[in-house]
Amino acid sequence: MSKHGSVTSVLDPEGEHIAALRRLTDFHNQRVLELGCGDGRLTLGIAAEAASVFAFDPDAEAVERARRFLPASLADRVSYRVASGKEIEIEPHSFDLVVFSWSL
């Protein structure tokens, strides 16, 4: 659930996005890089199966929310960073899978 001022909204409580991701791939044992993670809505669904997720977004407030709501059970598999796709430096050939969430 997100709150902007007095506005309350919930994006995709039906889980259509994570269901689509799972239809197209199996995250088990995958090292995943996620661009545009926002508040981590998809990150948690991916991390439930993946070996690890490195997720980043240029929106510092959204990333702070993502860190705040990261369950302890996933803390050793998820790493969040405030960064944009243009500036971040990623080690070549280090991930099995890249997820772009409206971020290209």
Next chain:
Amino acid sequence: MHVLRNMISSLKPGGLVLDLQVIPPDPRVEVDGQLVCEIDGQPLFRLADAAAAAVDAAIADGRLLEEAVDDHDVRKHYRTGADLVADFAGKERKLPADAVPNVCAITRPSVVRECCRLRRLRSSILSTTG
């Protein structure tokens, strides 16, 4: 596009890219599954088109292979129509001006439904050497 090139290089040989974007038609405002109005989706479609063009260029020059596409609807739920209008107040995507009073008057849960496309692409780089 620099971002895409950077991310493809981060993949192990044969690794996957999952690219999620919005696609037409325009998002719909619905109450109880019934259409209230449509939102001009062009501001996001233009960005999505640019992203799709970058991916298509990577396919054309052999860096990526497209393996699968999944189109699906996604809904954003609001407590009332007024909440929905307030959420869109600062966005590039706009509700039609003549529909705003009607949407504001909706006291029931309101939904924005939009269509998204997920593409699965595989890096065609099969080795880190040579």
